[in-house]
Amino acid sequence: MPRSDNLTGALLMMGSMAAFTLNDAMIKALAGQVPLFQVMFLRGLVTTILVALIAWKMGALKRHLPREDWGPVFWRMVGEIGSAYFFVTALYHMPLANISAIMQALPLTLTLAAALFFREPVGWRRMAAIMAGFIGVMLIVRPGTEGFNIYSVYGLAAVAFVTLRDLATRRLSRDVPSMLVTLFNSFFIMAFFGLGSLTGDWVALDGRAALLICGAAVMIIGGYLFSIMVMRVGEISFVAPFRYTSLIWALILGWLAFGDWPQTLTLVGAGIVVASGLFTLYREAQISRRAKADLKRQLSLGPRPR
Template sequence: MDARDNLKGAGLMMASMAAFTFNDVCMKALSGQIPLFQAIFLRGLLTCLLIWVVGRRMGAIRLALPRRDWGLIGLRSAAEIGATFFFLTALFHMPIANVTAILQALPLTVALAAALFFREPLGWRRLVAIGVGFGGVMLIVRPGAEGFSIYSLYALAAVGFVTLRDLTARRLSPGVPSITVALITAMVITVAGGLASTMQGWAPVDGRALGLISLAAGFILVGYLASVAVMRVGEIGFIAPFRYTGLIWALLLGFVVFGDWPAPLTLMGAAIVVAMGLFTLYRERQLRRKAQRAE
């Protein structure tokens, strides 16, 4: 693998994480001004339009899919609805760095769930790393301790739904265009947000709110395109660890934009989660190389 491809892939991964984090900042800035479901619906409208335009230009919108893939896309979309609701609810009520730190457990939960449900191999080293990583999550959440927020549980629920989403995506046929899946998912979330918003009520949308929603939709599109491009260049074992740069962005933007800085225990827990996630990715890379040499 060309080293330049790895560097390009690392840059794309960092760009993807930055774009998604800037989207989170825009959505969090709407809290208190725009109800949650209204924000989801309005952002979704713009996101669907942008994905449709890009997908058509790429020629990657294809709806003639096998029934099995439609079922998986339906399950993935349902998981995305849950993840969106729980994540944004937590984001509206917690510092962005705290929510992002909890989500850094995803490589651990995906590895554990893949072993439990798909019988993918999971050695004792990675199992120990997952256990230690979950201990780090508990330092961030601190159930029963002073300063505990019920919305930390919402962030944990979001981790569960994102894990289900990612596992479902693994089962999709290789020929299913990623941008088609993204468009369908965005449409489902938009419809769900619109229906829920009728029960929650609407607030007036001024220029600031419209600007933030437009920026959020744009950042989501950039993040998505960068994350798709990542899969096409470089070695995933080298590139994957750069996803943790999202936590750095969340720390910096949370402090600069909202004046939030996590407590020492939260930072310690985040460091443990990231370290165990990096170790898990390292072990996966080692095992993949060993399997390739044995072929």
Template sequence: MSPTLLGALLMTASMASFTLNDALLKLTAGAVPLAQLIFIRSLITCSLMLATKGRIGTMHFDIARRDWILIGARAATEISISYFFLTALFKMPLANITAIMQVVPLAVTLASALFLREAVGRRRITAIVIGFAGVMLIIRPGAEGFNIWAIYALLAVLGVTARDLITRQLSPQVPSMTVALSTAVAVMVSFGLVSLFGPWVSIAPDIWVLIISSAVVIMAGYFLSIWVMRVGDVSFTAPFRYTQLVWALLLGWFVFGEWPGWMTLTGAAIVVATGVFTFYRERKLSAA
């Protein structure tokens, strides 16, 4: 198997893992208060990260003060993402929220041009505008299907965009696992404190299975996403991120009996097409 093909398969498997994680959390169906759920899942994730230290990636904490400030800012965005995304996930069809999240690469490209002064040509700007039009088809402002949960999903997109911009500012010497663990700890502590102001509930065995499986699957997704960066051509494998939408459609159909309407599918197709185009343009410009 060529490194490029291996990279594509790893990216696809990574997206499958992240989507399965979402489905597992959605299956808890509000049986556990959100703050308690995120705290427990984060606690398990932190434990798994510490248990696998050195196996997935290097981890050390000898980092410059500037990078610690950026890691703290990144953790703050992750806390907001966890709240908005999971709240929307419990209220929206899996494929719908996944389709909305696919606009993140376009949003990051636009934000990089606005805030980091990165060069973005006319063609990519056009693709971004068309991509956001696709999102409008998905959420349909003014239509009966539009509600506060669609706004929560868009707020999650803004959070992920800010998180990725902050991540770009980190020094290359900062280990990914250090960033991941620091973020997981911040999320765990934050929602642990919030959970103290509300009732805790006893968790049924089947819900424990879902939560633990979610933590294991998201760790697998993180491991695969790191592995894919070490093999093959990243610019070639990046568009395979959009296979996440395929997994969301399949899981939404088989697990939750959900299937999006034609406007949602059309909007999702537009977002994916424009996203792939921007990856293609970036790859072509990088090779020039």
């Protein structure tokens, strides 16, 4: 029995989330052994080499970046560097599931930012879902309580920078090869953390650390390639909700690899964030289908007589 495009897309999305979360777990496993800037520079070095090879194989290196895309590419790069720094710093000091739960707020912040900066319409239902989601984030972060620390704020900063990255991505023209943009970002992340690593001491890597860094680089690229393939099969409205499987992976890996299990209040907050995000995606899909139906109806009526 042939597999449907939607099922293929769902499997690719789950594969992408698994790869990204495995990368996070491998990086976290190096906390306390290898300095953060050294880890990120070395992972960036391996990633950049592999991405360059893939981009060359795909012919992306022969393409030129249009002048009008320089601005979006720059802001996307700022978003990538900022999110990488704040996320990995938080990851080094927080349970994997906690930082992953905070990152689930991304669809909500992206919808809100698109409404504020791009004037995209957001109805009261989606706005209510966004507000509920932010309440869920506060339950995860719990400012003012004994369990609160600065790294929860770092997690929120990572969400803000990823939102900036995704907003900038929306402004890129369709002619820009994805692998070329990825190569730019990978190179500048490597350069940023390479310069940062010069301010501290380096440590010698044992076989385990070297294997984890290489594995993290492979997982990052695998996650990115899967996410590109997702966009080419299935309906986005069906496939997008499967991004939340990253939280399931984070819970499992956090428990198995690090012995961490979130507090009940954190799980409740994560549940609210996920439910709010799913509702937001559902409403966006409804509105998109309605707009397509209206357009189809108008086209079927034909032009009005003059």
